[in-house]
Amino acid sequence: xxxxxxxxxxxxxxxxxxxxxxxxxxxxxxxxxxxxxxxxxxxxxxxxxxxxxxxxxxxxxxxxxxxxxxxxxxxxxxxxxxxxxxxxxxxxxxxxxxxxxxxxxxxxxxxxxxxxxxxxxxxxxxxxxxxxxxxxxxxxxxxxxxxxxxxxxxxxxxxxxxxxxxxxxxxxxxxxxxxxxxxxxxxxxxxxxxxxxxxxxxxxxxxxxxxxxxxxxxxxxxxxxxx
Amino acid sequence: xxxxxxxxxxxxxxxxxxxxxxxxxxxxxxxxxxxxxxxxxxxxxxxxxxxxxxxxxxxxxxxxxxxxxxxxxxxxxxxxxxxxxxxxxxxxxxxxxxxxxxxxxxxxxxxxxxxxxxxxxxxxxxxxxxxxxxxxxxxxxxxxxxxxxxxxxxxxxxxxxxxxxxxxxxxxxxxxxxxxxxxxxxxxxxxxxxxxxxxxxxxxxxxxxxxxxxxxxxxxxxxxxxx
Numbered sequence: 001x002x003x004x005x006x007x008x009x010x011x012x013x014x015x016x017x018x019x020x021x022x023x024x025x026x027x028x029x030x031x032x033x034x035x036x037x038x039x040x041x042x043x044x045x046x047x048x049x050x051x052x053x054x055x056x057x058x059x060x061x062x063x064x065x066x067x068x069x070x071x072x073x074x075x076x077x078x079x080x081x082x083x084x085x086x087x088x089x090x091x092x093x094x095x096x097x098x099x100x101x102x103x104x105x106x107x108x109x110x111x112x113x114x115x116x117x118x119x120x121x122x123x124x125x126x127x128x129x130x131x132x133x134x135x136x137x138x139x140x141x142x143x144x145x146x147x148x149x150x151x152x153x154x155x156x157x158x159x160x161x162x163x164x165x166x167x168x169x170x171x172x173x174x175x176x177x178x179x180x181x182x183x184x185x186x187x188x189x190x191x192x193x194x195x196x197x198x199x200x201x202x203x204x205x206x207x208x209x210x211x212x213x214x215x216x217x218x219x220x221x222x223x224x225x226x227x
Numbered sequence: 228x229x230x231x232x233x234x235x236x237x238x239x240x241x242x243x244x245x246x247x248x249x250x251x252x253x254x255x256x257x258x259x260x261x262x263x264x265x266x267x268x269x270x271x272x273x274x275x276x277x278x279x280x281x282x283x284x285x286x287x288x289x290x291x292x293x294x295x296x297x298x299x300x301x302x303x304x305x306x307x308x309x310x311x312x313x314x315x316x317x318x319x320x321x322x323x324x325x326x327x328x329x330x331x332x333x334x335x336x337x338x339x340x341x342x343x344x345x346x347x348x349x350x351x352x353x354x355x356x357x358x359x360x361x362x363x364x365x366x367x368x369x370x371x372x373x374x375x376x377x378x379x380x381x382x383x384x385x386x387x388x389x390x391x392x393x394x395x396x397x398x399x400x401x402x403x404x405x406x407x408x409x410x411x412x413x414x415x416x417x418x419x420x421x422x423x424x425x426x427x428x429x430x431x432x433x434x435x436x437x438x439x440x441x442x443x444x445x446x447x448x449x450x451x452x453x454x
Contacts, residue, residue, distance in 0.1 A: 112350060121348060122349070194442060204348070204431040204432070211421060211428045214421065220454065223451065225443075
């Protein structure tokens with residue numbers, strides 16, 4: 001399958017490698033390919049620049065947002081929260097229309113200190129803003145409640161006995177995404193929360209996630225819904 | 228131990244019964260005792276009025292907020308979110324000062340339709356507002372992330388293999404509350420998230436909790452943090 005991933009950060013890289021490993025054709029999209037490759041400065045966490053990662057992983061294609069959206073039969077939004085709608089606008093509506101967009105982004109606001117707060121929440125969500133701006137895109141929010149290593153390898157923790165969630169307005173698209181999450185990554189426990197407004201719940205989970213990260217001293221954890 | 232519970236709703240009733248059952252002296256506080264007892268109308272969910280519950284459970288004392296705050300060596304805030312600060316103001320600062328307040332309330336806003344949103348969140352929380360208004364009270368936020376039946380009986384679910392959280396500025400008060408949660412109710416897994424600002428995380432957990440309630444068709448569930 002041809003999969004387009006918007007966003008060159010750690011989440012996009014981790015998902016791209018996993019999808020490539022299992023045989024998919026993957027393109028990562030960025031605003032300006034030349035500028036992305038010219039940047040040789042490690043990020044704020046000391047991670048190597050995307051250009052180094054790209055050289056080490058030549059099987060992963062790199063394109064503009066527009067090229068990536070055109071390439072992908074299914075698209076994954078792994079941009080930062082602030083970057084999501086601009087990236088989708090740069091992708092071009094004709095390249096997006098009718099496609100499933102797996103939205104992993106979170107509206108984290110780092111401007112008010114650490115840990116970050118959210119720049120949209122409570123009576124709205126980033127997922128809803130994306131769906132409202134691009135009505136013909138089938139937005140399915142998922143995977144935004146855990147770190148990227150676990151997103152693609154849930155069995156690394158308690159043999160996969162923990163949960164993720166899906167939110168979206170299109171039932172067929174949600175079912176398709178649930179199937180992808182199972183077949184791509186091995187997810188066993190996925191709860192359909194309902195329509196895209198339920199993404200408020202998963203985005204508003206970030207504040208407790210961030211505090212748990214601090215309290216536990218690791219981001220390698222997830223929630224299990226115990227019944 | 229003498230325990231004062233502010234709030235006559237289902238959470239207050241459930242906790243009062245459990246604490247009385249294990250030998251504590253419990254007073255429930257309300258704004259106007261006569262008005263509370265004169266109300267014989269079932270609530271919006273069809274539950275019997277407090278007066279009927281009170282007649283059936285005469286061992287639980289009933290008093291004004293002020294009498295209850297004076298009575299309790301430790302206090303529990305089980306009022307509605309909107310009612311919390313007014314109830315504490317009616318309790319009288321002299322009756323509150325220096326005491327531990329276990330805060331179970333959530334700032335649910337039912338004015339914008341169902342499920343409710345929050346009237347404070349993200350960069351503030353109800354727990355912080357209570358702590359700021361009553362600086363000498365030792366506010367410990369906990370138990371606000373699950374239903375009342377499970378609050379007092381965690382072993383009813385998966386033999387208690389799931390989590391609650393505590394947030395608060397006073398380390399000794401938090402340690403004391405962790406001890407109470409273990410000895411009163413049998414909690415085995417309690418995560419200290421940090422200072423009172425971490426209550427933003429547990430209060431902002433309510434939106435996903437409410438959507439899970441809808442998706443699962445039951446409120447009898449809780450989260451386990453899997454590491």
